[in-house]
Amino acid sequence: MAEQQGQGDGEDVKLPDPVELSQTMQRIAEQSQKLVGDFMERQELTHPNATFDPTHIASAFYEVTTRMMSDPAKLVQAQMNLWQDYMRLWQTTASRMLGAEESEPVAEPEKGDRRFKDPAWHDNQVFDFIKQSYLLTARWMQSTVHDVEGVDEHTAKKVDFYTRQFVDALAPSNFVMTNPQVLRTTLETGGENLLKGLEHLLEDMERGKISQTDFDAFEVGRNLAVTPGKVIYQNDLMQLIQYSPTTEQVYKTPLMIMPPWINKFYILDLREKNSFVKWAVDQGFTVFMISWVNPDEKLAQKSFEDYMTEGPLTALDVIEQVTGEKQVNAIGYCLGGTLLSCTLSYLAQTKQKNRVKAATFFTTMVDFSEAGELEVFIDEEQLSSLEEMMASKGYLEGNSMNQTFNLLRANDLIWSFVINNYLLGKEPFPFDLLYWNSDSTRMPAAMHSFYLRRMYQENKLLEPGGIELKGVPIDLGKIDHPTFALATKEDHIAPWKSGYALTRAISGPVKFVLAASGHIAGVVNPPAANKYNYWLNSRNPKDPDSWFQNAKKVDGSWWPEWHKWMEQKGGKEKVEAREPGGGVLTPIEDAPGSYVKVKAKA
Incomplete structure (x- = not known):
C-alpha cells in the first residue's frame, strides 16, 4: 500500500x-x-422543461x-x-x-x-x-x-x-x-461506504430532498410538539390551540402567538427542553397558538388579506369568547410578524387598537430594501416564472422554499450532508431542528405572489398606504403599542438591520434586542441551555451600527429579558388558571392538532 x-x-x-x-x-x-x-425502473422519466432556466x-x-x-x-x-x-x-x-x-x-x-x-x-x-x-x-x-x-x-x-x-x-x-x-473510509471499508451512500442518494431522489436528519426518529405529537393543550377552533386557514396551564394562577392578559406559515409552528414547541411554548406556560401565560393549514389547490385564491382575517382577527374573537378578555399580548415570528404589523395597523385605523396590549416581533422584516441574499430570487423574470409555476397547481410546492433557504447556507445545509450521507455512507443524525426544517409547507398562489411582489420586490409595506387590506391602507406609523423587537445577528433570512427598521417605522416605544446566532437558533435558545448571548441598548439611534457599537452584551438567553419586559408592558395582574375552551367551546382535538401533521409532497 x-x-x-x-x-x-x-x-x-x-x-x-x-x-x-x-x-x-x-x-x-x-x-x-x-x-x-x-x-430507474421505479421512476417516470419525463423532462418537458429540460432547457428551462428557472433562476x-x-x-x-x-x-x-x-x-x-x-x-x-x-x-x-x-x-x-x-x-x-x-x-x-x-x-x-x-x-x-x-x-x-x-x-x-x-x-x-x-x-x-x-x-x-x-x-x-x-x-x-x-x-x-x-x-x-x-x-x-x-x-x-x-x-x-x-x-x-x-x-x-x-x-x-x-x-x-x-x-x-x-x-x-x-x-x-x-x-x-x-x-x-x-x-480513508473507502479503503477501510472496501468501498461499502460508497455503496451505502448510493442507496441513500437514491432514497433521497425518491423523497425529493436531501435527508438532513433521521426522519424515523421524530413524529409530531409523539416526541415533537407535545406541550399539552387542545385545538379549540378551526377554519380553512388555521387551527387555534390553547395550552393547558401548569400554574395555579395565570396572567390576566392572554398570549397569542402567530408563527410564519412558510414553516410549521412547532419550531416554538420542539421538545420539552427547548420549547418556548412550554416555558411560557410555566411562567404563567395562557398561551394560544395559531397553527396554519398546509394548503392545497383548493386554497389557491387565499390572499394575504384572508390570512389576516381568518388568522389573527378571528383568533382575537375566539380568545375573547373563551377567556372574557378583549385584549391580548401578541407575538409574531418572521412572516407571522410581518402579518402582525399589518394587523396592528389595521386595528389602529378601525378603532380597535386596544385589542392588543403589547406586541413582540421575532426576526421580522418590515423594510425589505435590504433583504439579504434572498434578493437574488426577486426580479421580474423569476417572479413571473414562479407565478406561472404556481398557476398550474394553485400553490408553491413545499420543497421549493426549503431548497431556497438551504442554498443560503449551502455548505451547512447541503454539502455537509452530501459528504456524510453519500460519500461516507453514514446515517443522518437525529436532530429535531433539522426534522422541522425538512417538514415543508406549501404556499397559496395568490398570497405568495402578493407577498413577494408587494413586499420583497416593491417594498410597499414601509410606504404609508402602500398596501391595502380589507379596504384599509396599511400605515405602520399608526402603531403605538409597546413593542419588543428581537433580531438575530447571524440571520440569513431576515437580516438584523432590516429588523431594526421597526424602531423607525412605528410610533410606539420599541425595546430592540439583538440575539447571537441565527434565524432559528437565536430564537429557540432556552435559559437552561446557557448558550449564546444578546445585546441591549436603551436608545434606538437611526443608524443600527451606532446602536450595536453602544450596546451592552449580556450572556445567556434573552427569554427572561422578554418575560421581565412583558410583566412591565403586558400586565402583572393574575387570575385563576384557565382550562382550554374555558367551558365555552368544546375542544376539537388534542394539541398539536391535525393541520400541523399534514405533509407536503416533495
Whole structure:
C-alpha cells in the first residue's frame, strides 16, 4: 500500500494503492449499476422543461462576462495575481516537502469553515496543497466577478451568489479522491461506504430532498410538539390551540402567538427542553397558538388579506369568547410578524387598537430594501416564472422554499450532508431542528405572489398606504403599542438591520434586542441551555451600527429579558388558571392538532 506521510501530530493519510483502488471501484460500479437500474425502473422519466432556466442566471453571467472582457488589462492583472499566488503556494509546499520550517500558509479557510476540520487538511502536504489551491481559485473567482464595474446592483448580487454556489460545489471536500476522511473510509471499508451512500442518494431522489436528519426518529405529537393543550377552533386557514396551564394562577392578559406559515409552528414547541411554548406556560401565560393549514389547490385564491382575517382577527374573537378578555399580548415570528404589523395597523385605523396590549416581533422584516441574499430570487423574470409555476397547481410546492433557504447556507445545509450521507455512507443524525426544517409547507398562489411582489420586490409595506387590506391602507406609523423587537445577528433570512427598521417605522416605544446566532437558533435558545448571548441598548439611534457599537452584551438567553419586559408592558395582574375552551367551546382535538401533521409532497 502506498503511503504519504503527514507532518505534525495528525494521523498519517494513506493514499490508495492503484490495483486495490481499481478492484474496489470496479465492484462499486457493478453494484451501483444494479441499484441505479432498479431505481430507474421505479421512476417516470419525463423532462418537458429540460432547457428551462428557472433562476434566469445565464443572462446575468453573460452581462458580467461582457463587462469583464471590455477591460482586458484588469482581467490580465487578476490572472497575474492568481499566478503569483500559485507560485508562492508551490514554493511553500516544496519547501515543506524538503523538511524546511513551516511558513505561513498562502490561503486559509475562514473561521468556522468546517469543511477542512480533518487534521490531514493541514498535516499532510498533498491535502494541504489541494486545500490551499482550491481556496486561492475560489477567492480569485469570487473577487473577479465581484469587482466587475458597470453592472447593476441586482445582477451583481445574483452573480456573486451563484458564483459562490458553483465554488462551494467544487470544493475538494465534496469528492472521494480529494477528501482525506472519505478516502480513508473507502479503503477501510472496501468501498461499502460508497455503496451505502448510493442507496441513500437514491432514497433521497425518491423523497425529493436531501435527508438532513433521521426522519424515523421524530413524529409530531409523539416526541415533537407535545406541550399539552387542545385545538379549540378551526377554519380553512388555521387551527387555534390553547395550552393547558401548569400554574395555579395565570396572567390576566392572554398570549397569542402567530408563527410564519412558510414553516410549521412547532419550531416554538420542539421538545420539552427547548420549547418556548412550554416555558411560557410555566411562567404563567395562557398561551394560544395559531397553527396554519398546509394548503392545497383548493386554497389557491387565499390572499394575504384572508390570512389576516381568518388568522389573527378571528383568533382575537375566539380568545375573547373563551377567556372574557378583549385584549391580548401578541407575538409574531418572521412572516407571522410581518402579518402582525399589518394587523396592528389595521386595528389602529378601525378603532380597535386596544385589542392588543403589547406586541413582540421575532426576526421580522418590515423594510425589505435590504433583504439579504434572498434578493437574488426577486426580479421580474423569476417572479413571473414562479407565478406561472404556481398557476398550474394553485400553490408553491413545499420543497421549493426549503431548497431556497438551504442554498443560503449551502455548505451547512447541503454539502455537509452530501459528504456524510453519500460519500461516507453514514446515517443522518437525529436532530429535531433539522426534522422541522425538512417538514415543508406549501404556499397559496395568490398570497405568495402578493407577498413577494408587494413586499420583497416593491417594498410597499414601509410606504404609508402602500398596501391595502380589507379596504384599509396599511400605515405602520399608526402603531403605538409597546413593542419588543428581537433580531438575530447571524440571520440569513431576515437580516438584523432590516429588523431594526421597526424602531423607525412605528410610533410606539420599541425595546430592540439583538440575539447571537441565527434565524432559528437565536430564537429557540432556552435559559437552561446557557448558550449564546444578546445585546441591549436603551436608545434606538437611526443608524443600527451606532446602536450595536453602544450596546451592552449580556450572556445567556434573552427569554427572561422578554418575560421581565412583558410583566412591565403586558400586565402583572393574575387570575385563576384557565382550562382550554374555558367551558365555552368544546375542544376539537388534542394539541398539536391535525393541520400541523399534514405533509407536503416533495
